[in-house]
Amino acid sequence: MKGIKIVATGKYLPRNIVSNNDFSEIVETSDEWISQRTGMKNRHLTSGEPTWLMGALAAKDALASGGIDPKEIDLILMTSVTADYMTPSAACIIQANIGAQNAICMDVNAACSGFVYALDMARRYLNFEDIRRVLIVSSETLSKITDYTDRASCVLFGDAAGACVVEAADSMFSSDLGADGTKAQLLYCKNPLKMNNPFMKPELVPEYEEIIHAETDYLYMDGREVYKFAIKAMPKAIEAACQKAGIQVQDIDLIIPHQANIRIVETAAKTLGVPMEKMYVNLEKYGNTSSACIPMCLDEISKNGLLKRGQTVAVVGFGAGVTYAAAVFKW
Ligand code: ACO
Numbered sequence: 001m002k003g004i005k006i007v008a009t010g011k012y013l014p015r016n017i018v019s020n021n022d023f024s025e026i027v028e029t030s031d032e033w034i035s036q037r038t039g040m041k042n043r044h045l046t047s048g049e050p051t052w053l054m055g056a057l058a059a060k061d062a063l064a065s066g067g068i069d070p071k072e073i074d075l076i077l078m079t080s081v082t083a084d085y086m087t088p089s090a091a092c093i094i095q096a097n098i099g100a101q102n103a104i105c106m107d108v109n110a111a112c113s114g115f116v117y118a119l120d121m122a123r124r125y126l127n128f129e130d131i132r133r134v135l136i137v138s139s140e141t142l143s144k145i146t147d148y149t150d151r152a153s154c155v156l157f158g159d160a161a162g163a164c165v166v167e168a169a170d171s172m173f174s175s176d177l178g179a180d181g182t183k184a185q186l187l188y189c190k191n192p193l194k195m196n197n198p199f200m201k202p203e204l205v206p207e208y209e210e211i212i213h214a215e216t217d218y219l220y221m222d223g224r225e226v227y228k229f230a231i232k233a234m235p236k237a238i239e240a241a242c243q244k245a246g247i248q249v250q251d252i253d254l255i256i257p258h259q260a261n262i263r264i265v266e267t268a269a270k271t272l273g274v275p276m277e278k279m280y281v282n283l284e285k286y287g288n289t290s291s292a293c294i295p296m297c298l299d300e301i302s303k304n305g306l307l308k309r310g311q312t313v314a315v316v317g318f319g320a321g322v323t324y325a326a327a328v329f330k331w
Contacts, residue, residue: 003173003329004123008066008165009299012057012139013286014044020155027151034155039262043158043287045143050084051161055139056097058161058295062135063098065303066165070100073165074131077121078107079114079138079291081189081320082145094137103135111187112258112319113177114138114291119166119315119327120175126168137163138291145189147218156260157219158287162295171330172312174245176237179323186226187320189219230264230318235271237326238316245328249274251312252328254301258317259283259293268316280306290319307331 019042020031034040046054055078063070078091085093091105110117115138122134139161148154202209234257242249249272257265257279269279280297289296294315301307309331316326 001123001127002168003171004119004126004166005169005171006164006298006302006331007167008062008068009295009302010058010061010063010065010163011296011299012054012061012161014046014049014054014159016045016047017042018045023155026148027154029151029155037263038156039281039283040155040287041284044160046141046159051080051082051139051141052084052090052093052097054141054159054161055080055090055137055163056094058139058163059094059098059135059137062163062165068133068165070098071102073100073103073133073135075122075125075134076100076103076105077118077134077136078105079110079118079136080107080140081109081111081290082141083107086191086193090139091137100135110319110323110325111321112260112288112290112293113317113321113323113325114319115162115294116175116315116317116325116327117177117323120177120325122166123173126166132167134166135163136166136295137161138295140290140292142290145219152223153219153221156288158289160286160289160292160296162292162299164295164298169330172245173327173329174241175325175327176240176244177325178237179321181321183229183322184320186222186229186322187220190217192217227261227264229322230260231267231271233318233324234258234264234268234316234326237324238272238314238328241314241326241328247312247328252278252314253311254278254280254307255314255316256280256294256297256301258319259286259297260288291317
């Protein structure tokens with residue numbers, strides 16, 4: 001199978017910047033606690049821009065930076081946990097907005113692992129001749145599902161969108177993806193729409209009463225358990241992807257991890273035996289933007305020329321599901 005090449009990147013960041021000190025005005029917290037426990041300083045929050053619009057703007061930025069005609073996109077993979085519509089897919093809405101009428105479209109929900117899942121899917125599609133160019137768009141308005149009375153989770157999240165265009169290349173690509181649905185309760189947000197058909201008879205399914213009445217309007221997170229999962233899953237996935245590629249972890253020039261917490265990144269680096277200089281971190285500026293974190297990093301790396309063609313990159317995410325995913329490829 002062929003590998004992939006990222007040929008263009010883009011992003012969209014809402015203009016409203018919210019600092020740690022701003023949070024201390026709404027919940028019992030402090031800049032010191034948030035900085036020390038998470039590494040975060042600021043995050044950007046939407047002022048009403050919907051998820052699809054942020055995604056479309058990131059996609060336009062990527063297409064413009066690569067000089068790519070939207071009609072040359074064959075597939076749009078959109079990743080999000082905060083899509084505006086249950087149907088149609090956000091990918092379809094973005095397709096119309098950017099004028100990519102030749103693309104087939106679908107959404108991928110693998111939470112914060114979404115971008116890496118989509119990259120792996122893109123690579124598989126690109127190995128068929130009729131798909132030559134894939135646009136991955138990762139857009140998240142986590143502020144929509146954040147409980148701003150829960151200090152343990154609300155300080156963590158930001159809104160953002162990242163995008164990239166991917167083509168096939170005769171180069172190495174290796175991935176390791178996984179999921180463990182038995183841990184779904186660690187991190188979830190119920191769809192706020194209620195089952196409400198006019199013929200409902202809950203008395204017919206008494207054994208499911210507890211499930212039927214379980215309600216959560218906002219994101220629920222068991223932070224400590226997610227932390228424990230993340231510090232094991234990220235290094236394991238990178239090691240597995242390297243092993244499949246026949247390379248050593250030390251051969252990787254830059255690792256782009258999900259930007260959930262600086263302590264998670266530091267622990268993963270230690271487990272892998274790589275210095276922190278090889279871990280790309282920007283969470284102090286944007287917080288955790290779920291599946292948008294990694295393509296946002298890729299855009300910074302690309303636009304700042306931080307990698308040369310041919311260098312080895314790893315991307316690694318973890319998130320609700322629970323899911324994890326790593327990919328190793330050539331820049
Ligand atoms: N300000 C001040 N105190 C706080 C805050 C806050 N914002 N949040 C929690 N605390 C308090 C707690 O109440 C607790 O107080 P107590 O000891 O009196 O009970 C104390 O700080 C320690 O709480 P812990 O939960 O043990 O803090 P921890 O060091 O584990 O940090 C955190 C919490 C930041 C949530 C950490 O567990 C973490 O990062 N977990 C992973 C979260 C994550 O990655 N989530 C997203 C993954 S998926 C996605 O991206 C959507």
